[in-house]
Amino acid sequence: MTAVPTVHRPSAGISPATGGGTRAWTVTALLVVFMMVNFADKSVLGLAADEIRADLNLSATQFGLANSAFFLLFSVAAVAVGLAADRLSTKTIVLVMAVLWSVAQVPAAFGGGLAVLVASRVFLGAAEGPAFPVAQKATLAWFPDERRNLPGALVTLGVTLGVIVSAPGLSWVIQHHGWRAALWVLAAAGLVWAVAWAALGADGGHSVGTEPGTGAAGRPVEKRADVPYRKIFASRTWIGVTLAYFTSYWSVALMLVWLPSYLRNALGYSAGAAGTVVIAPWLVGALALLGQAGVTGWLMRRGTGSRRARGWVGGGLLALGAACCLALPLADGRTATTVLVALGFGLGGSYATVAATTVAELAPPSRGGGALGTMNAVVTAAGLAAPAVVGALVDARGTGGYRSAVLLSGLLLALGAAASFLLVDPQRDIARLDGSDGSDGSNGSTAQ
Template sequence: MTAADTAPRQTESLTGHSSGARAWIVTGLLVVFMMVNFADKSVFGLAADEIRADMRLSATEFGLANSAFFLLFSVAAAAVGLLSDRVRPKWLLLTMAVLWSVAQTPAALGGGLAVLIGSRVLLGAAEGPAFPVAQQAALSWFPNHRRNLPGALVTLGVTLGVITAAPGLTWVIHHHGWRAALWVVAAAGALWALLWAVLGADGTYRTDAPEAPSVESAAKPTYRRILGSRTWIGTTAAYFTSYWCVALMLVWMPSYLHNGLGHSAAASGKLVALPWAMGALALLGQAALTGRLMRRGVSSRWARGRVGAGLLLLGAAACLALPLVDGAGAKTALLVVGLGLGGAFPTVAVTTVAELAPPARRGGALGTMNATVTTAGLIAPAVVGQLVDSRGVAGYQTAVLLSGVLLLVGALAAFTLIDPARDAARPDA
């Protein structure tokens, strides 16, 4: 067993900080937080045909309206990520959840495209910091060698949000309209905020407790050094390609299943959950494998970087194989595997950067990574919209092939660049 692995255990014993029931209660609340977050995001994808018909939008216009969600998303992620190194994450998360509910209200009440876009811009600004701050809050309850499972569970909230929301929101949309679905997710956000105000708390491994001497308790490096490291660059590049798949699933997959592959609207509302379920299995499998490897003394270069690269590589292979098969069933299966595995990199990204950055720099490092990565959400919906307008249903398949190429690039970046132990040990420039 390595010093890097044993040091957190020794520190945990010396400080008296242990992750008990409270840690898992907070982690559970943060899983629900991410569920609500992605239920918010999924409404537009589930109601794509209804919104386009109601507002008479082309595919390009609808793609641009979805891209507007990410207009301030990345800026807010970076700004609040840096702020979370100084302000307690508990209050930042509470503020975000309240703003989510407020942001849904204008479009839920009515109005045209301008109101819809304005609401989405506000919602994007409020949701941009959600994932990095939620991960920072969860990981602050655990030392490095125990972070794979809570990190995976918070990421799993993304999947559970879509899986649980898709059937219910699809029913609401078809029976009561897409604006009613906005009221549903607004109420969910308000209820979570109430629970978090009572039960939420910050962990003992945030900034006040010493951690592993090799990484966690090193002298504070500058943000420039962290963000310029090969590990941060490789992790961010790989995560960007993974988030591209996430954006594609959120915005265009229901339409692809219905309009491109011929599934009924009801079936599409159910099938859309499958790649998220595939991603959930990959997340849990990755967390278990990575945790086991690290407990045996395997470096993060292999346990995180190369395991994550393998996920992206498998996703790329499935996406690129799409033109080689015939039939809606076979294409749907490859789509599920390709986008599901391709979108399963977030836990690798978050735990890798959390290992690289000490507690006092962790929020900024995670937030800046998320800000960079989520520009994929700004670009992907508009690009796919243009492909669909210009190529018809064939544009959907072209979009999946483009995702496969990007995932190959991401796998290469993760395989060759990620090594947090190496980069954390570098002397300051």
């Protein structure tokens, strides 16, 4: 696979030397809201799970498969649009996606049964598949590498804010006006955002990839030549960060689709209370994202290589999430169970910024969009599998299936933590991709 390098010109309000500026943070704020709408779209079926199952007479397995359908074309679209983002305006790509999201809500909002619901979710998934990598690329293009941790984390924070802000309101709409009315609300939100982006959005002036200048730990970085995608995908860093992010996304998929039902059917929360309690793991995730960005930025400013600053910090979050999920059998009572689930899923689901900034560092500028898009395509396959697997567990084991799903998530998160600790080392793999032997001690493995 190849891509034509994009020539970026700094837009008004950005300093090419330092990044930032009013325009940069305006674009970042808009893209945070973009991801909020994106995850409100994803979460609505989970919030309305019991109502949809009753209305359409679905088993847990059928409902899980309907949610898995969302990811049927999700990965394909992520790769295709990620590659296109290396040669086309990200402003235009983002605008088209937002409009399509709103259009995708309309068929199921009008009516119809399972077939209409599945078809609309497949279409929505195709339109939303590229959202995270393209939003990250659009944001990171406004900042140099050493300043990307905070804006990257804020865009990822939009994921959690989308659920935190929308869950109570959508739950109220579902309870008082029906689940189809909630789809109309989301369609309107997408169109309003698209109008704002058309007026205020813009492309940044930095390439997404390691640029000439000063890199991590203050080391000089020379202009990088293009390398084939296959070499990027074969690097241990890309493999490790993709595997770790896959296990993290598994937890995110379960939070979106099955956590509200778990709270209502296994832990005994009312529909209204579940719509509030479901926010807890997303709040944990938001704090973890901001904490990770702060710690990673602090370590990199002190000269620590990105192996530790990104790979080890991210791996630590996954390990903590795994420990909480695997401790579930020790919980005594509903409160303790809720706390462990919130901590396990919240910490375990907070790897996205580490993944995006690591791949952006690893890839040359002309390969940034394709490398991010392909990673996202592999990772979001977890969304295709997780809802269906949990649906089958619930049909087979009743409410005990929810606990089995949490324990399975814990095991996967432990595997992801190991991959992040052992495989992720961008500076080592940059040296290998660029033809250097990487043995002079200047890579991330030896940085202190």
